[in-house]
Amino acid sequence: MYHPRLRGNYYAVGKHYGSILYKNGFRFPDVSKEKLEFGKESLPYLQNFYPEIIDEMIGFADACNVSCEQVSSFLLSIGIFDINAQCxxxxxxxxxxxxxxxxxxxxxxxxxxxxxxxxxxxxxxxxxxxxxxxxxxxxxxxxxxxxxxxxxxxxxxxxxxxxxxxxxxxxxxxxxxxxxxxxxxxxxxxxxxxxxxxxxxxxxxxxxxxxxxxxxxxxxxxxxxxxxxxxxxxxxxxxxxxxxxxxxxxxxxxxxxxxxxxxxxxxxxxxxxxxxxxxxxxxxxxxxxxxxxxxxxxxxxxxxxxxxxxxxxxxxxxxxxxxxxxxxxxxxx
CATH class of the missing domain: 3.60.60.10 (Penicillin V Acylase; Chain A)
Structure with missing residues (x-):
């Protein structure tokens, strides 16, 4: 289990944590066309609800050398195409x-x-x-x-x-x-x-x-x-x-x-x-x-x-x- 301590503004936090993971070998997973489409449809709801978190995604995407669209679509589609967690x-x-x-x-x-x-x-x-x-x-x-x-x-x-x-x-x-x-x-x-x-x-x-x-x-x-x-x-x-x-x-x-x-x-x-x-x-x-x-x-x-x-x-x-x-x-x- 990772134990990060993250502080600052949203973009800085996203870029800092993304940089740590990237330096330790993390590579962002491929995002299917289906998930990209779902993410595109869902993103306006997130922008309206929690606009600051988009800046964190941008920072994380910049650190991992991927697009913000890939990051947001991956996150927003979790639970839609595969329901696993039972708590x-x-x-x-x-x-x-x-x-x-x-x-x-x-x-x-x-x-x-x-x-x-x-x-x-x-x-x-x-x-x-x-x-x-x-x-x-x-x-x-x-x-x-x-x-x-x-x-x-x-x-x-x-x-x-x-x-x-x-x-x-x-x-x-x-x-x-x-x-x-x-x-x-x-x-x-x-x-x-x-x-x-x-x-x-x-x-x-x-x-x-x-x-x-x-x-x-x-x-x-x-x-x-x-x-x-x-x-x-x-x-x-x-x-x-x-x-x-x-x-x-x-x-x-x-x-x-x-x-x-x-x-x-x-x-x-x-x-x-x-x-x-x-x-x-x-x-x-x-x-x-x-x-x-x-x-x-x-x-x-x-x-x-x-x-x-x-x-x-x-x-x-x-x-x-x-x-x-x-x-x-x-x-x-």
């Missing part, structure tokens, strides 16, 4: 602390591309975010104690638009509380279907179900202090193409753990995310598929624990970059 997330609020557990499950061959980045853009919120591509994020925690993570929901319904990478990156840079993130997603022209679990340090949490013709906000019941999501919309009885990854079993396993009368602590969160018997920690050898990394987060303390591999086999390690960044900047004031 598990929970949020639990007890004793005035919000704890997150998140497993990112994907093709094992993608592990070498995973990254955990400290992002400090000019005049934006700072955050640590994770991804399997060079621009955009699949989850993250920002300096205000807001977490967001996504899970894909298989669906045949797609359209030109913007995918989760850009929704999550935008929210981490701009939002401080759950309701702000919900409003961003409410107006988001998505290209495919996703669950977004959003939680903040104040105790608010929600799963926002977003699809080309679908928007629903799901919050905990009155007697619950937790929420979970895997790879289906919970109110739908039919779950096309998601059963192979045990989406229903993973959902049930997390709920079963969270309803037990035990105080939520980081150790309990680790145990939930390491549960291979209940399929939360995946190792599907027949599909060359499994958990690539796992997160346990305390939003109130901005604590980030990460296992870079299957958490039932890999130790969680502390990531202090976000807290260290905040402390350094406070000393300068």
């Amino acid at each position: 598990s997330i929970f949020a639990s609020f007890q004793n005035d602390e919000m704890i997150i557990g998140r497993n990112y499950d994907m093709l094992l061959s993608v592990k070498k591309f995973t990254e955990s980045s400290l992002i400090c853009m000019e005049n934006k919120l700072r955050f640590v975010g994770h991804s399997d591509v060079f621009i955009g994020k699949v989850d993250g925690l920002n300096e205000k104690g807001l977490f967001i993570g996504m899970t894909l929901v298989p669906s045949e319904e797609t359209r030109p638009g913007i995918n989760f990478y850009f929704a999550i990156r935008y929210i981490l840079e701009h939002c401080q509380i759950v309701n702000e993130a919900i409003e961003v997603l409410r107006g988001f022209h998505t290209s495919l279907s996703n669950n977004y679990l959003v939680a903040d340090k104040n105790g608010d949490m929600a799963v926002i179900e977003v699809g080309p013709n679908h928007f629903r906000v799901r919050t905990p019941n009155e007697d619950e202090s937790y929420i979970v999501c895997t790879n289906h919309f919970v109110h739908q009885t039919s779950q096309p193409n998601a059963t192979w990854s045990r989406t229903a079993e993973r959902n049930y396993t997390m709920i079963n753990h969270l309803t037990r009368k035990e105080n939520m602590r980081e150790e309990k969160a680790k145990n939930i995310m390491s549960d291979s018997n209940g399929y939360v920690c995946l190792n599907l050898k027949e599909h060359n598929f499994g958990t690539l990394y796992s997160l346990v987060l305390n939003l109130n303390k901005l604590d980030i624990l990460r296992a870079e591999g299957q958490p039932n086999r890999t130790k969680y390690k502390q990531d202090n970059r976000l807290n260290d960044e905040i402390r350094r900047s406070n000393k300068k004031r």
Whole structure:
């Protein structure tokens, strides 16, 4: 897993990271005609939603000696022609602390591309975010104690638009509380279907179900202090193409753990995310598929624990970059 620290304006960040990857042998993959066409149709939506990120793409493209069209089309078409990621997330609020557990499950061959980045853009919120591509994020925690993570929901319904990478990156840079993130997603022209679990340090949490013709906000019941999501919309009885990854079993396993009368602590969160018997920690050898990394987060303390591999086999390690960044900047004031 790469661990870049990126700061400055968007063009500079894109060029800096692209240069690092290029010097280490990265060459931008070929982009099919089909993906180029889809990217061309989708780009105006991204320009309207998040114009600054285009500058980062230009910088990255310049560093990698390719066109911005290739970079944007590659990113915008992810999830349209190949739906792979199958993930598990929970949020639990007890004793005035919000704890997150998140497993990112994907093709094992993608592990070498995973990254955990400290992002400090000019005049934006700072955050640590994770991804399997060079621009955009699949989850993250920002300096205000807001977490967001996504899970894909298989669906045949797609359209030109913007995918989760850009929704999550935008929210981490701009939002401080759950309701702000919900409003961003409410107006988001998505290209495919996703669950977004959003939680903040104040105790608010929600799963926002977003699809080309679908928007629903799901919050905990009155007697619950937790929420979970895997790879289906919970109110739908039919779950096309998601059963192979045990989406229903993973959902049930997390709920079963969270309803037990035990105080939520980081150790309990680790145990939930390491549960291979209940399929939360995946190792599907027949599909060359499994958990690539796992997160346990305390939003109130901005604590980030990460296992870079299957958490039932890999130790969680502390990531202090976000807290260290905040402390350094406070000393300068």
